[in-house]
Amino acid sequence: MSGYDHALKYWYPVAMADELDTGQSKHTKLLNTDIVVSRSNDERLDVNAAGKSLAVQHAYGHAWTTFSDTPYPLFAIPESSEQERRFVPCGVVRVSCSPLRAVENFLDIAHFPFVHTGVLGSEPHTEVYKYDVKIDETVDEVFATNIKFFQPQASKSAEGGIETEYIYRVPAPMAAVLYKTCPPKPECLDVIALFVQPLDEETCDVWPWMALYDDTSSMADLIQFQQLIFVQDRSILENQMPRKLPIDPGHEIPTKADLTSIAYRRWLKKRGAYYGAFERS
Amino acid sequence: MTITLYNYVLSGNCYKIRLLASLLDINYETIAVDFHPGQEHKSKALLKLNPAGTLPILVTDGHVFTETKDMLTWLAQHHDQSNTWWPANNSDQLTRVVQWLEFSSRLSATIGELRLNSMLNKAIDVEAAKHGSKICLRELESHLTEQRIKGIQWLSGDNPTVADVACFPYTALSPDAGIEHDDYPSIRSWLHALRSLDNFLTMPGIHELHELKSTQKISP
CATH class of the missing domain: 3.40.30.10 (Glutaredoxin)
Structure with missing residues (x-):
């Protein structure tokens, strides 16, 4: 099975659930194919490719579609049903990079002090402490746990620097979910997800989505905080070479701080998720 | 206030x-x-x-x-107590400041729009914006090169003014829109000068300058 065939089996976000007024439509791309997203009634969005209607489901603030008649089920985010949380779709940012690179960058903490200076990291607090990574065979997802990192402003709701705990989860090749310390509610974890719509192997639309405990920040503040972070990454992502993600070991020399990335690449390779990968397409 | x-x-x-x-x-x-x-x-x-x-x-x-x-x-x-960022007491320089303030609108209308297209998918005439962006950058490059030959670092004279601030963002952000700075050495030098100013502020896409390591020798 080619990387492209493998990628066809998944669900991808193509719009925010409340995007477009009734009667409106927009043109976009998914896996090198032109698609049209339209709203025929108030309830739901429709997606068409070359006149053929595709399956659509609404979840986590977005409309998801797939080319497959027998897709893998869309991964679960149980926190999405906790009604006390604020659900924040952050819009879309286009990036000229492999969809896999967008996910991998999200999983990296070592760059925080240098790219997200004063927000997610700062010098001299640059050390990535030992953390654990595993591929959970029962659900076939990558997990990174026990991550601790000093953050000057961990979220919009944070007042001053704190040591933040992170858990990363990769439930699909082009999605990543982060659970991190919630400053105003330390017994709970905020959820920040990155949903990637692969336009082609070297271009993607990225849809960040959050499920937070924060009763005070305005919606615009929450969205801009996340956009600020992501667009700080964008210029770095667009300069990574090669544009596609190398997933065979041997192309790059990882360090211990890259454990999550190593597991992610290994997991992609094992699944044959080569769409957007350097080796095969 | x-x-x-x-x-x-x-x-x-x-x-x-x-x-x-x-x-x-x-x-x-x-x-x-x-x-x-x-x-x-x-x-x-x-x-x-x-x-x-x-x-x-x-x-x-x-x-x-x-x-x-x-x-x-x-x-x-x-x-500005120094009266240099809006040089009201220097009418020659002020004329040039106004000229480059106006020019900054062209940068917004070209590179700014192209950036919104490539980042947030805004529908625009991409080819026209690309063409316009390059014309603006060439004009800026040419002016800054002439300034350098005269030994002048800034757009309007020997000190930075609101004109430099107005022209800086979209010039610096052109890589966001797919236009790199490789072809514009005088622009690069001017961008570097701005980023070296005290109290310079970054934004996504405009990174902090890496601090140069001190050349001072450490006594044994």
Whole structure:
């Protein structure tokens, strides 16, 4: 099975659930194919490719579609049903990079002090402490746990620097979910997800989505905080070479701080998720 | 006096105001406007404040500014005791400042639009914007090269002014729109000079300069 065939089996976000007024439509791309997203009634969005209607489901603030008649089920985010949380779709940012690179960058903490200076990291607090990574065979997802990192402003709701705990989860090749310390509610974890719509192997639309405990920040503040972070990454992502993600070991020399990335690449390779990968397409 | 900036973090025009305020150490408050995806700048409440539906908007006691160039001018006139950022006492330089302030609108209309297209998928005439962007950068490069030959580092003279602040963001952000700086050495040198200023402020896409390691010898 080619990387492209493998990628066809998944669900991808193509719009925010409340995007477009009734009667409106927009043109976009998914896996090198032109698609049209339209709203025929108030309830739901429709997606068409070359006149053929595709399956659509609404979840986590977005409309998801797939080319497959027998897709893998869309991964679960149980926190999405906790009604006390604020659900924040952050819009879309286009990036000229492999969809896999967008996910991998999200999983990296070592760059925080240098790219997200004063927000997610700062010098001299640059050390990535030992953390654990595993591929959970029962659900076939990558997990990174026990991550601790000093953050000057961990979220919009944070007042001053704190040591933040992170858990990363990769439930699909082009999605990543982060659970991190919630400053105003330390017994709970905020959820920040990155949903990637692969336009082609070297271009993607990225849809960040959050499920937070924060009763005070305005919606615009929450969205801009996340956009600020992501667009700080964008210029770095667009300069990574090669544009596609190398997933065979041997192309790059990882360090211990890259454990999550190593597991992610290994997991992609094992699944044959080569769409957007350097080796095969 | 309270100064309130209606702000969007990814906007190069809003950044002009944040940058000058930082350089001149001016206190201000911000109100985040959900430009994307919320289109809040086109909402009734904000259109009432600024019928043009653009950002930034700057509100001070008695004034509502909706044009970025006017905001820069006003801030410098009222908060720069050195009188150099708006060189009111130097009419020759002031003429050049006004000229380059006007030029900054062309950068917004070309590189700014192209950046919105490549980042937030705004529908525009891409080829026209690319062409326009390159013409602007060449014009800027040519001027800055002439300045360098004369030993002058800034757009209008021997000191940075609001004109440099106005032209800086979209020039610096052109890689966001797919236009690298490789072809523009004088622009690169000018960007570096701006980023070296005390109290310089970054934004996404404009990174901090790496601090140069001290060349001082450590005594044994």
